[in-house]
Amino acid sequence: TAPNGAISDKRKLIDDVKNDDEAEAGQTISYDDAKAHAYGKTAIVNYLLIVKGKDKDGKEYTNRYRNTVVWVKQQGRWRMAAIHVSRIRT
Numbered sequence: 001t002a003p004n005g006a007i008s009d010k011r012k013l014i015d016d017v018k019n020d021d022e023a024e025a026g027q028t029i030s031y032d033d034a035k036a037h038a039y040g041k042t043a044i045v046n047y048l049l050i051v052k053g054k055d056k057d058g059k060e061y062t063n064r065y066r067n068t069v070v071w072v073k074q075q076g077r078w079r080m081a082a083i084h085v086s087r088i089r090t
Contacts, residue, residue: 003086030050033048043073044070045071046069047066047067048064049085064090065087069082
């Protein structure tokens, strides 16, 4: 689930990442406040994603997103089962 409420699937997520027109040269991405909780073959990871850069007018921005990712272990590999992203407005 994206910050705008849109629901996606694996193929759309990969295509969106490959075709991201919003990514700017010099943009930085960092992570903070990460917590992982394991439940057998399932794990829930929560973290804060911080994206900093400059928009097309040269104005600096910082966008913050709270993320929840569900991982499931299948055939010895961890696979992402779901991700929810909420933008934090300040």
